[in-house]
Amino acid sequence: MTLDIILIVIGTILIIAGILGCIIPALPGVPLNYLAIVLLQFTSKTDFSTQFLVVWGIVVIVVQILDYYIPVWGTKKLGGGSYGAWGAGIGVIAGMFVFPPWGIIFMPLVCAILGELLDNKEFNVALKAGFGAFVGFLTGIVMKLVVSITLSFFFFREVYRYIFS
Numbered sequence: 001m002t003l004d005i006i007l008i009v010i011g012t013i014l015i016i017a018g019i020l021g022c023i024i025p026a027l028p029g030v031p032l033n034y035l036a037i038v039l040l041q042f043t044s045k046t047d048f049s050t051q052f053l054v055v056w057g058i059v060v061i062v063v064q065i066l067d068y069y070i071p072v073w074g075t076k077k078l079g080g081g082s083y084g085a086w087g088a089g090i091g092v093i094a095g096m097f098v099f100p101p102w103g104i105i106f107m108p109l110v111c112a113i114l115g116e117l118l119d120n121k122e123f124n125v126a127l128k129a130g131f132g133a134f135v136g137f138l139t140g141i142v143m144k145l146v147v148s149i150t151l152s153f154f155f156f157r158e159v160y161r162y163i164f165s
Helices: 002-021 029-041 050-077 082-094 102-118 123-163
Strands: none
Touching (some): 002 029, 002 123, 029 050, 029 123, 050 082, 050 123, 102 123
C-alpha cells in the first residue's frame, strides 16, 4: 500500500512534467508520461495489458522521432534547403536558452530564415522556409500534447479506480 502511494505520487509528478515537456523541449514530455504509466503498472491494483504497454511504447518512440523531424520537414516542404533545415534544428535547441519560453516557439523560424539567407536565398524564399519550420514546430507540440493528454487520461483513470475500488 505504501509503495503504491509512492508510485502514484511519482507518477503524478511525471505526468505534470510530461505535459510541460510537450512545450519545453528540454524535457522529454511524452516519455515521462509513458514512464508514469509504467510506474502505475507496478501498483497492486493496476493491470495494463501487455498489448497496451507495447502499443503506447511504440507510439512514444514514433512521436519522439517525429518531434525532431517535423520542423525540418516543414522547412524543406516549403522550399527550404539543407541550410534552412539545419537552422530549424539549431533553432529548436537554441530556443530553450534564448528568451524562454518565446524563444522555443520563434527560434526555429528565425534560425531557418537565417540558414536560408546564409545559403544566398532570397528573403521571400527564406521567410517561407522559416514559416515551414514554425508550422512544423507547432505541429510537433500539438502531436505531443495529444499523446501526453491521452496517456494522462489513462493514468488518472487508473488512479481513480485504484482509490475507489
